Amino acid sequence: MRIELAGVTKIFTDEKKVLDNISFIEDFKALAIIGPSGGGKSTLLRIIGGLISPTTGDVFLDGNKIIFDERYLIQHRRQIGFVFQAKGLFNHLNAQQNVMLPLVNVHGYTKADAQKIANRLLARFGLSADKHKFPNELSGGQQQRVAIVRAVAVKPKLLLLDEPTSALDPELTGEVLAMLNELRYDGLNIILVTHEMGFAKKACDKLIFIVNGRLAEYGDSERLFIRPHTAELASFLNRVLEWGI
Amino acid sequence: MALYRVFIKGTNDKITLLQKFLNIVIAVALFLLFFFFSAKRLSINFDFSFLWTFRYRLIQGFATTVELSLVSLILSLLLGFLSAMANNSRILAISYFSKVYVQFFRGTPMIMQIYLFFYIVGTAWGVDNRFLAGVLILSLFEGAYIAEIIRGGIDSIEPTQLEAAKAVGLEAGQTLRLVVLPQIIKRTLPALAGQFASIIKDSSLLSLISVIELTQTIREISASNFAIFESYIFLGLLYLSLTFPISMYTRYLEGKFSYEN
């Protein structure tokens, strides 16, 4: 998939530019967004996902411009899966119902079909035994896996994830990343914000590095890890990789 | 199983049905014995036979209380919902009007509201039907409490729930119908059911303006035959027959929803 950003700037209520004139073009299968916290990574992801609009600038996916107008955005969101850091499942629905809701109410599947799809996917990712559990009965890792199942059940053309494992301990992080890796091999395009440098390096083909709202560096992830061009990225990697990966 | 285990619950024990039954009987018996001996000390001899004579009036009063409570429940739910919405209004006067309403009716005794509204507001606007006046006052009073319950329900919706609804592509109306309302209902239903029990009990205060509901009926009967103790014991039992099932239902709802939320 090709993503192009042209002069994307985001200012919330105060004058501070949370995103400052971000421009790049990348062809990617899995794109990782990395950088220090507070830098604007989530904001960028939410603009790409059509959850918020940029103050100025354009975003293109495979050459199609995202029109930041509610009527268009709702269509845009329907073609995209979005997974939040945590708590993204609907509290009042069990795992199966969570997966079914968008299928039935957004994508027009019958209840029976939606249930089949939900059960098949939940089974594939080892969640069959948990399908009747409510979010607060699931472990953090299970919650994130169900959230991913819900996002991919509608066959999105792109899956966006905002630090999907940062609330999890290492073991659960592993099971979520394994699931993402599998989906990537299925041909699903992924953009994720992550602090898992191992995953960014090995499972993502492209990387963008955001510092203080600026795009400091981007390109092949392999190259960025081995030969960072900017001092900022070099020192960031030094800090996060201090204990190896 | 040692005998004492029937009466003592270990930290991890499950209470059996038999245990529950036995011990409830004991607790109720203790409670009744206390009253029995209190009455003994005053050498009162209970005689409930007169109740049969007044059965039609009692049934009528009971029916009026149920009616009063049901109509007030519906009206106060409506008022409470509107008030909770108004509280979040971006038009400040409306928002403050709702806050003043809730503060006033929760912060003053109902007896004062009854007199004030019946004799001043009611008279000024020609509401002389006592039942209607009673329903209105009771609904205003309970509506203020229900407003707070519903507001709490609205506040308890986490922002991530709305963001998730947006992300999966729901429209605003669908988000309200499929995500927000079900969550508010699940969170507030136990408290609302409990509030219904309060409405039933609070309706007794309308006897102050001579709405002939259950309490007023009993007041009239006991004033004519001086069987005050028997009358009020029976009154208590009748109210319990209404509130106890509701209280059980509230418990059930709390248990049911505690893990689903």
Ligand SMILES: Nc1ncnc2c1ncn2[C@@H]1O[C@H](COP(=O)(O)OP(=O)(O)O)[C@@H](O)[C@H]1O
């Ligand atoms: N809705 C918002 N309103 C105002 N400021 C916001 C909002 N969302 C994020 N910000 C600010 O934007 C900056 C970047 O936030 P974010 O995109 O979450 O960074 P990151 O995900 O890289 O940690 C932060 O300073 C944050 O406080």
Ligand SMILES: [Mg+2]
């Ligand atoms: Mg973030």
